[in-house]
Amino acid sequence: MYVVKSPLSDADLKTVAEALQGALVDLVDLALAAKQIHWNVVGQRFRTVHLQLDEVVDTVRLHSDTVAERASALGVSPDGRAATVAADSGIGPVPGGWVKDSDAVAALVDALGAVITRMRERVTVTAEPDPVSQDILIGITADLEKHHWMFQAENA
Amino acid sequence: MYVVKSPLSDADLKTVAEALQGALVDLVDLALAAKQIHWNVVGQRFRTVHLQLDEVVDTVRLHSDTVAERASALGVSPDGRAATVAADSGIGPVPGGWVKDSDAVAALVDALGAVITRMRERVTVTAEPDPVSQDILIGITADLEKHHWMFQAENA
Amino acid sequence: MYVVKSPLSDADLKTVAEALQGALVDLVDLALAAKQIHWNVVGQRFRTVHLQLDEVVDTVRLHSDTVAERASALGVSPDGRAATVAADSGIGPVPGGWVKDSDAVAALVDALGAVITRMRERVTVTAEPDPVSQDILIGITADLEKHHWMFQAENA
Amino acid sequence: MYVVKSPLSDADLKTVAEALQGALVDLVDLALAAKQIHWNVVGQRFRTVHLQLDEVVDTVRLHSDTVAERASALGVSPDGRAATVAADSGIGPVPGGWVKDSDAVAALVDALGAVITRMRERVTVTAEPDPVSQDILIGITADLEKHHWMFQAENA
Amino acid sequence: MYVVKSPLSDADLKTVAEALQGALVDLVDLALAAKQIHWNVVGQRFRTVHLQLDEVVDTVRLHSDTVAERASALGVSPDGRAATVAADSGIGPVPGGWVKDSDAVAALVDALGAVITRMRERVTVTAEPDPVSQDILIGITADLEKHHWMFQAENA
Amino acid sequence: MYVVKSPLSDADLKTVAEALQGALVDLVDLALAAKQIHWNVVGQRFRTVHLQLDEVVDTVRLHSDTVAERASALGVSPDGRAATVAADSGIGPVPGGWVKDSDAVAALVDALGAVITRMRERVTVTAEPDPVSQDILIGITADLEKHHWMFQAENA
Amino acid sequence: MYVVKSPLSDADLKTVAEALQGALVDLVDLALAAKQIHWNVVGQRFRTVHLQLDEVVDTVRLHSDTVAERASALGVSPDGRAATVAADSGIGPVPGGWVKDSDAVAALVDALGAVITRMRERVTVTAEPDPVSQDILIGITADLEKHHWMFQAENA
Amino acid sequence: MYVVKSPLSDADLKTVAEALQGALVDLVDLALAAKQIHWNVVGQRFRTVHLQLDEVVDTVRLHSDTVAERASALGVSPDGRAATVAADSGIGPVPGGWVKDSDAVAALVDALGAVITRMRERVTVTAEPDPVSQDILIGITADLEKHHWMFQAENA
Amino acid sequence: MYVVKSPLSDADLKTVAEALQGALVDLVDLALAAKQIHWNVVGQRFRTVHLQLDEVVDTVRLHSDTVAERASALGVSPDGRAATVAADSGIGPVPGGWVKDSDAVAALVDALGAVITRMRERVTVTAEPDPVSQDILIGITADLEKHHWMFQAENA
Amino acid sequence: MYVVKSPLSDADLKTVAEALQGALVDLVDLALAAKQIHWNVVGQRFRTVHLQLDEVVDTVRLHSDTVAERASALGVSPDGRAATVAADSGIGPVPGGWVKDSDAVAALVDALGAVITRMRERVTVTAEPDPVSQDILIGITADLEKHHWMFQAENA
Amino acid sequence: MYVVKSPLSDADLKTVAEALQGALVDLVDLALAAKQIHWNVVGQRFRTVHLQLDEVVDTVRLHSDTVAERASALGVSPDGRAATVAADSGIGPVPGGWVKDSDAVAALVDALGAVITRMRERVTVTAEPDPVSQDILIGITADLEKHHWMFQAENA
Amino acid sequence: MYVVKSPLSDADLKTVAEALQGALVDLVDLALAAKQIHWNVVGQRFRTVHLQLDEVVDTVRLHSDTVAERASALGVSPDGRAATVAADSGIGPVPGGWVKDSDAVAALVDALGAVITRMRERVTVTAEPDPVSQDILIGITADLEKHHWMFQAENA
16 A cells, blocks of 8 residues: 655665654654652652653653654654554663662663664665664754763763 | 662652652654654645654653653652663564554554553552652653654544 | 543433533623723723723633533533524623713623523522532632622622 | 713714624624634534634634624623623524534624625615714724635535 | 835825825824823723723724824834824813713713724825825724724613 | 635635735745745854844745735745745845845845735735735735835845 | 632532642742752752752742632632741741751652642642642642652652 | 841841832732722622722732742741731721722721821831832832822812 | 923023923934844844844834833923924934935934034033933933944944 | 955866756755645645645755855855746656645656756765765755655555 | 044053953853853752743843943954953853753852852942943842842752 | 763774864854954944854854763763863954944855854764764754855855
C-alpha cells in the first residue's frame, strides 16, 4: 500500500532509514529513562536534578518527533512502539526504585554517552546519501552533547 | 533506603499503589501508541487524525506525570520504563507500518476503551482508601472518555 | 444510528443522562438571562453589574459545553436548542425591558439559587451511578455558589 | 423609566430598532444552533465540523453582543431571552439527536442562508436612518457570508 | 512646501478637511476632559468611574490619532495643539477641582453628547466627497455612542 | 461544478466580481513589488525603508486574502496566479537590480498611487450592487492611502 | 446583619464551617512560615530551597483564598487575621533567625506533615455534609502531599 | 553563625534594621487585613471594594518581600512570623465578621494612614545611614499614599 | 468638600503642589506638541522621527498620569484642562503646518530642554518637603534627559 | 553601483547566485500557487486542505525571504518580481477556477515534488562553493519534504 | 564636535562623569566575569550556580546600558571597550579554566563586594551634583547587594 | 581536575578547540564594540543605527554563549575574560569618543568583515573533525553576513 515518491535511491534510502529508525528508538527510550529518574530521584540535589531531567525530556521528545516524521517524509514507516523500544534501545538498563541523586546524574551521563556515540555514527553514514537527514541528526547531537556536558560537570 | 511518611495504612497503600502503577503503565503506553499512529496514518483524513492524536498525546503525557508523582508522594516508587510498559500495558498490540485512517481511528477507539475499563475499576477501588488519588483518577477518566467519544463519533 | 460504547449500565445511564440534560438546559438559560440583564441594567451600579454578569456568562458557557460533551461521551445526545431551553429551564421568567441595578442583582440571586438547588440534587443522584459526571457537577456547583455569594453580598 | 437621549428621530429609531432586535434574535439562535450541532455531529468529518462550528459560535456571540449594545446605545431595550429567541428566530428547526456530518454542514448552509437574507434587508433599511448601525450590520453580513461560503464549499 | 497627491477634488477636500480637523479637536479635548475627571472624581463610585474614564481616554486617543493621520493622508496638515484645542473644542467647560461622582458622570454625558452631535453631522457631509473618511467617522461615532449609553445608564 | 448561492443578482455580481478580481491582482503585485524593493534597496535610508516595506507587505497580504475570499463567498473563483498577476496588474514595471533609497520611496509612491486610483473606482462602482464588498474596499483604500502619505512625506 | 441563603442544614454547616476555618488558618500560617524560611535560609542549597519555598507560597496563598471564599459562599464569615492565625494554627513554632538549608527542609517537612494530617480529617468529615467543600479540600491535600514528597526526597 | 559582610557601620545598621523590620511587620499585617476585608465585605459596593483590596494585597506582598530581602542583604535576619506580626503591627485591630462596604473603606483608610505615618518616619531616619534602603522605603510610601487617596476619595 | 488627610504640613504642601501642578502642565503640553509634530513631520527622516515621537508621547503620558495622581494623593486637585495647559505651559509655541524633519528634531530639543530646566528646579525645591514626590520627579527627569540626548545626537 | 564585499570567488559566486535565484523564484511561485488553491478548493476536505495550504504559505514565504536576503548578503541582487516568477518558475501550470479537494492535494504533491527535485540539485552544487548557503537550502528542503509527505499521505 | 547641552555645571559634570564611567567599566567586567564562570563552573551545584550567574548577567547588562546612556545624556562619551575594561575594572583577576562550584560562589562574593564598595562611594559623591544620576546608582547598588547576599548565603 | 568524555580524538579536538576559542573572543569583542558605538553614535541616522546595533548585540551575545558552551561540551574550558578579549580579538581598534553615523556604519562593516573572514576559515577547518561544531559556526556566519550586508547597503 501507500508509497511516497522518495528523493533517494534505494541503497541510500536503506542507509538513511536505518539511521533514523535507530535514532528514533534511542530518543524514545531516553525520554522514558529520564522521566523514570525524574520521578524516582532522591537526595539533596533532588529538585535541581528533577527539573533538569524534564528539560532533557522536552528536548528529546521534540527530536524523536522530528526523526520519526523525517522517516515518513522519505517513505519509511517509523516504529516507536513500546516493544520495539524495549528490544532495540542503545541505552543500558535503567535502575528501578528510588535513585540517589549522584547515581541519577551518573545514569544520565551513561545513557547520553551511549546515544551520542551511536548518533555520531549516524551523522557519518548519512552524510553522503542524504545531507538533509544528516543536518537533523547533527542538530540532535549538539543538544545531546550539551546535556551530556552538564551532567558530567555536575558529578565532577 | 528513603522512606516517605505515608498518610495511608499499609493495606490501603497497597491497593492505591497498584492502581497508580497500573494507570501509569497504561498511560505511558497510550502515549507511545498514539504517537506511533500519528506518524504512520495515511488516507484522506490524514491531517485531522494526525492532529487529533497529538492532543491525545498531550493529555496523556500530563496525566502520566501526575499519576507517577502521586505514587512518589505516597512513598511508592513508580515504574514507567520501556520494558515494564511493554510487559504490563493494558493496550492490545498496535499495528506496525502504515495505518489507513479508518483503522487508525478504530485502533484508538479500542485502546482508549481498554484503558477506560481498567481506569474505572481503579476509581472504584481507591474511593475508600484514598479519595485524593481517586479524585486524580476520576479527572483522567473524564478526559479519556471525552477522547473516546470523539474517535467513536468519527468512525460512525 | 450511531451508538457509543457506554461504560454505564442502562439504569445508571438513564439517571445520569437526565441529570446532565437538566444541567445543560439550566446553564444555557442562565447564560441567556445573564446576557439579557447585562444589556438592560441601569442605575448607579451599572458598570460593576454589567462587568460581573459577563463573568457569569463566561463561567456558565464553559460549563454548559462541558456538560453537553459529557452527555455525548456517555452516548446520550444533548439538547440545548432554544425551544428546549425555553420549555425546560429551571429559571423563572427574566424581566423584559430596562432593569434597575438592585433588581438585576436580585434577579441573579434568584436565578442562581434556583439552579444551585437543582444542581445539588444532581450531585446526589449521580454519586453512585457515575462519579465522573458527579465530579463535573460538583465543580460547577462550586462556581455557581461563589457567584451566588457575590450577588447576595452585593444586595446586603 | 430611564430614557437615553437618542440621536435619531422617532421614525428612524423605529426602523433601526426593529432591524437590531431582529438581528439579535437571529444571531443568538444561530449560536445555539451551531452549538447543538457541535455536540451532536457524527461521521468521518466529525472533528473538522466540530471545530468549524465553534468558530461560528465565537463570531456570532461577539456580533450578538455588539448588536444588543447598539440597541441600548440608541435607547432601545434589546430582548435576547430564550422564549423570545424560540418564538422570533428566522432559522428553521434544527434537528434533534445525532446529526450525520453532511447533514450538519447542510443545516449550517440553510441556517446561515436564512439569516443572511434577512440581514441584507436590514442593511438596506438602515442605510438612510442610521449609517452607524448599518455599518455594524454590514460587518456582520460579511462574516456570515464568509462562513456560508465555507460550508457550501465543504458540501460541494 | 510639501504637497501630497490628493485623491479628492479641491471642493471635496475642503469639506472633508474641515470635518477631520473638527473631529480632531473634539477628540483631543475629550481625552483631556476625561483625564481631568479621572484624577478629580470623588464619591462612592470613585473607583468604577475612575476606571471607566481611562477606557474613554484609550478609545479617544486612538481615534484622534487615526483622524489626524487621515488628514495628513489627504495632504491636509492637522492641528492638535493646546491653544487650538482650547479655542475650537465643541465641549463645554469642564469643572475645575474635585468632582462628585454623579457630577462626573453627568459631565461625561454632556461632553459625549456634544461631540456625537457634531460627529454625526460630519458623517453626513463626508458621505459624498470621501466615503473613506466617512467610514472612519462612522466607526468613531459608534464607539462614542456606546460610551454615551453607559454613562447615561449609570446616572439613571 | 460547485455553485455558491449568491446573494446578488447576475448583473450586480458581474460588477462586483470584476472589482474584486482587479483588486486581488493589484494587491498581490503590490506585495511582490514591495518585497522586491525590500531586498534591493541601498543607501543611507536602507534600514528604515527596508522595515517600512515589510509593513506594506503585511498589510497588503492580509487584504489580498480578504478580497480573494470575498470573491469566493460570492461564488466567484478568484485568480491570483503569477501569470495573471504579471499580465493584469495596475502597477507599472518595478526596476530590477539594486535600488537607491530615494528611488525606492518614489517607486512606492507611484505603485500605491496607481492602485489607489483604481481602488477608489471600485469603491464607487460597488456601492450600489454590494455595500458589503464596498465596505471591504473602503477599508483597504484607507490603509493604502496611509502608506501613500508616509512615502510621500519621506521624499518631501 | 447579612445572611446568605445556605444550601446546607445548620448541623452540616457547623461541621463544614469548622473544617474551612481550620484549613484557612493552617494555610495562611503555612504561607507565612514558608516566606520566613525563604528569607532566612542559608547554606549550599540556598538558591534551590529559596525558589522552592516561593512555589509553596504561591500554591498555598491561592488555596487559602479559595477556602476563605468557600466559607463566605456558605454564609460563614472567615477569619484570617494575624492574631487568629497566631493563636489557632496547626503548625509548630518556626525557628527565628538564619536557618541552615537542611533545617529549612526539615521544617517544611514537619509543617506540611502537620497540615496534611488535619486536612485529611477535614476531607473525611465534610464528605457527607458537603461534597462541594470536600472536593476543594481534596485538591488542596493533593498539592500539599506533592510538596511534602519533594521536601522529604530532598532530605533523604 | 552566618555573617554577611555588611556595607554599613554597626550604628547605621541598627537604625536601618529597625526600620526594615518595622516596615516588614506593617506590610505583612496590611496584606492580612486587606485579605480579611476582601472576604468579608458586604454592601452595594461589594464588588469594587473586593477587587480594589486584592490590588492592595498584590502591591503590599511584593513590597514586604523586597523589604525582607533587603534586610537579609544587609545581614539582618527578618522576622515575618504570625506571632511577631500579631504582636508588633502598627495597624489597629481589624473588625471580625461581615463588614459593611463603607466600614471596609474606612478601615483601609485607617490602616493605610497608620502605616504611612510610620513609613515616613523610616524614610527620614534611613536617609543618612543608607540611601539604598531609603529609596526602597520611598517607593513603598508612594504606593501606599496612592491607595490611601483612592479609599479616601471613595468615602468622600 | 472632600479633604484628604495630607502627610505634609501646609507650607510643605504648598511648595510640592506647585511643583506637581507645574510638572503636569508641562508634560501634558509636551505630549500634545510631540503628537502635533508626529503628524506633521516631512522629510527623509520622516519615519524614524515619526516613530521616535510616539515613544516620547508614551513616556510623557505615563508620567503626566503619575504626577496628577500624586497631587491627588496629597489632597491637591490637579488641573490638566486644555485652557490651563494652553495658558501655563513652559514650552514655547509649536509651529503649525508641515514641519521639515530637522526642524522637528530641533523643536523637540527645545521643548525638552525647557521642560528639563523647570523639572530640575522642582527636584530641588521638593527635596526637603517631600522626598516621595521628589523621587517621582527625579525619575521623570531621567527619562526626559534621555530623550533630550537622542534628539540632540540626531541633529549633530 | 553598490558593491558588497563578497566572501566568495567569482566562480563560486556565480554557482551560488544561480542556485539562490532559482530557489527564490520557485518559492515565490509555490506561495502564489498554494494561496490560489487555498481560495479555490471545494469538497468534503475543504477546511482541512484550506488550513493546511496556509501552513505551506507561511513556511514558504519565510524561506523565500531568507533566500533573497542571502543573495543580497553575497552581493547578488535577487529578483522576485511577478514577471520573473511567471517566466522562470519550476512549478507547472496551476489549474484556474474551483479545484476539487483531491485535485488540490494532487496539485500540491506535484508542485512540491518539482521544487524538491530542483532544491536537492542546488544543495549538491552549493556544497563546495558556499556551505553557508547550502545549509539554508538544506533546511528549506527538509520543510518542503515534510509538507510533501503530508499531502502524499492525504491522497493515499 | 557634537556637544550636548548639559544641565550640570562643569565641576559637577566632572564628578558625575567619573562616577558613571567607573560604574560602566565595573558593570561590563562583572558581566564578562559572570559569563566566564557560568561556562566553567563544575561540581554538584553546577546547575544552580550556572543559572544564578545568568541572572547576574541579565541584571548587570541592563544596568551597564543605563549607566552608559546616562553619561551620553549628560554629554559625556562613555567608554566600554575591551581594552578599557581590562585596564580599569575594579574586579580582581577571575580564575581561568574550570572552577569548582564553591570557588565560583566565592569569586562572585568577592567581585560583587568590590563593585559594591566603589558603587556606594559613587552614590555619595553624586548626591549633590546630580540627584538624577545618584538615583540610578542607588537602584544598581540595591540589585548588586541583593545578589551579594544570595552568594554569601550560598557559601555559608 | 574535571574531565569530560570527549567524542573527538585529541588531534581533532585541538583543531576544534582553537576554532571555538577564536570564535568566542571575536564574538565577545564584537558585542562590546557594537555597544560602544550604540552609545556614542551621533548624526542624522543616530536612531536607526542605535537600534540596529542592539540587534547585532543580541545576535552576537546569543552566539557567543552557544560557542562557549560548545567548547565546554567538548571538555575544553572557554576563555571570554576581558584581558583575553582585549589581547586576542580579530577586530581592529574601535574609535573612542563620539562617532559620526557614517563612520559608525563603516566601523561595523570593517569589524563584521574581519570576523567573517576568520569565521569562514573556522568553518573550513572544523568540517572534517567535528561537523557538529561546524554546523554551529555555519549558522553564526550566516547571521554575521546578513548584518554585514545591511551595514554595507546603508553606506552605499
